[in-house]
Amino acid sequence: MAGEPVNVNEFQELARHALPKMYYDYYTGGAEDQHTLKENVESFRRIIIRPRILVDVSKIDMSTTILGHKTSAPIMIAPTAMHKLAHLEGEVATARGAAACDVIMGLSYMSTCTVEEVASSCNAVRFFQIYVYKRRDITALMVHRAEKKGFGAIILTADTPRLGRREADIKNKMIAPQLKNFEGLISTEYVSDKGSNIEALAAGTFDASLCWKDIEWLKSITKLPILIKGILTSEDAIKAIEAGVAGIIVSNHGARQLDYAPATISVLEEIQHTLEEIINSMTYQMYSKNSWRWLNAASCHV
Ligand SMILES: Cc1cc2nc3c(=O)[nH]c(=O)nc-3n(C[C@H](O)[C@H](O)[C@H](O)COP(=O)(O)O)c2cc1C
């Protein structure tokens, strides 16, 4: 490819050349037939812009707040695992990017830089994403480390009781490296003779029994606001309100979990409308209207 990229899609081609195939496939792949992966892109393409003219756009301000934190645009960096597979500085570089753009960064539980390294690298507003391990004491410790280092919220990813069946990772025998955050606590280096080692890692460490009642446990170990990530239906959004969390992230995990789940953007509006109706109704007046957020990787309605 000649010269600097000018379209965001060109970065994918650059990454394909720069990365070992195993890592490129891990970053870009979806689960099983990758139907939802295609739908995620197609659904966005079907959304057509309805332009209005003769409006003063000489000054544009897209800034808003998310959980009280100012952001230059209604965009958050989604938590994604293991950035050092793509860049020597890993999540520290991502955090600096977030700080430079004045947007909030979600740091993955499965990051290759530690919570402390990311926190001390710059002044980006950071939310900490967690998976709940069978060893709850380790998850509690991680939450406390994030709290101590000034993270602004906990994002509980709730769509991964098991890792999605990612066929490219199975073929490539995707590695599961020791993650620095967990050194001396638990081994994340898994070797499975059946295929994807990260699938084995998730099966070995993630608590597949996690359910709604465990939100109480999470609330009991942290004062930070909690966002539940991975909601795709109005029913579960209502359950999240009932569980008393601070917000939800509508997401299908980049189509990496349940294949044939709907494209994230295709369910966002329905969920938003349901919640707006409920929050406006008498029954739910006890929940603070203004504390609710509807988020997905691309949009945020405050
Ligand atoms: C390479 C990669 C790694 C990811 N790792 C995580 C992770 O560690 N934790 C998590 O909650 N989500 C993870 N995700 C999902 C993203 O946070 C995000 O949900 C997804 O990329 C965008 O899809 P959505 O619009 O349906 O949210 C990962 C996604 C990708 C592409």
Ligand SMILES: CCCCC(=O)C(=O)O
């Ligand atoms: C066991 C690592 C899981 C990271 C993740 O959430 C993803 O790859 O989608």
